[in-house]
Amino acid sequence: EAQVTQNPRYLITVTGKKLTVTCSQNMNHEYMSWYRQDPGLGLRQIYYSMNVEVTDKGDVPEGYKVSRKEKRNFPLILESPSPNQTSLYFCASSFSTGFADTQYFGPGTRLTVL
Amino acid sequence: KQEVTQIPAALSVPEGENLVLNCSFTDSAIYNLQWFRQDPGKGLTSLLLIQSSQREQTSGRLNASLDKSSGRSTLYIAASQPGDSATYLCAVPRSYNTDKLIFGTGTRLQVFP
Numbered sequence: 001e002a003q004v005t006q007n008p009r010y011l012i013t014v015t016g017k018k019l020t021v022t023c024s025q026n027m028n029h030e031y032m033s034w035y036r037q038d039p040g041l042g043l044r045q046i047y048y049s050m051n052v053e054v055t056d057k058g059d060v061p062e063g064y065k066v067s068r069k070e071k072r073n074f075p076l077i078l079e080s081p082s083p084n085q086t087s088l089y090f091c092a093s094s095f096s097t098g099f100a101d102t103q104y105f106g107p108g109t110r111l112t113v114l
Numbered sequence: 115k116q117e118v119t120q121i122p123a124a125l126s127v128p129e130g131e132n133l134v135l136n137c138s139f140t141d142s143a144i145y146n147l148q149w150f151r152q153d154p155g156k157g158l159t160s161l162l163l164i165q166s167s168q169r170e171q172t173s174g175r176l177n178a179s180l181d182k183s184s185g186r187s188t189l190y191i192a193a194s195q196p197g198d199s200a201t202y203l204c205a206v207p208r209s210y211n212t213d214k215l216i217f218g219t220g221t222r223l224q225v226f227p
Contacts, residue, residue, distance in 0.1 A: 004157075033215075035217075040219065041219070042203070042217045042218060042219040042220065043158075043203065043205075043217040044217075045214055045215060045216075048214070058214055059208075059214065059216075090157055090158065092158075101163075102148070102160045102163055103148070103158075103160060103215075104160070105150075105157035105158040105159070106157050107156055107157045108155070108156065108157050
């Protein structure tokens, strides 16, 4: 089944404890991205990747890191999480560019930083 | 700077009604526009993608139109069903042919039996 998977789905952590949220897609998509969703602010793009080893900042990249060492994986890293990073996170992928192709979203990761 | 607005923020209708959801954007120089559906606790599902050269796209009971000159898109849902209850979001590239997407804040739809 074609899908985007994220792990974990739920995470509660404390300020400053490094964490990684994994994202994997099995559709051989070149484009992958991360979003956060907050009430009243909607979905905002954090980082995106056009292909392996190619990443770029979205609208809210501060406090996040990403890497794209393999085509199928695009982990989101929070080196020192803070309470303002409490949010619902989505990973997405598309065949080529993010704006020209249909995007496929993962189920989301709900993160709480205490 | 591109801004995307969706009105209304919430909508509650009885089953069977035809309804229209609105999406407005400030910069008309868009490459395309996408409509998504989000169910509670789940990710987004792409419904329709309209290219800038198109005026509308149809999928089953859904019809999306695009009027670039006025900066508007509408999603028409025919004969609504309780299973249509979800949040509907529209998204456009932040500027022409960029990979940065900007989303509206969505319209939360409830269809009651």
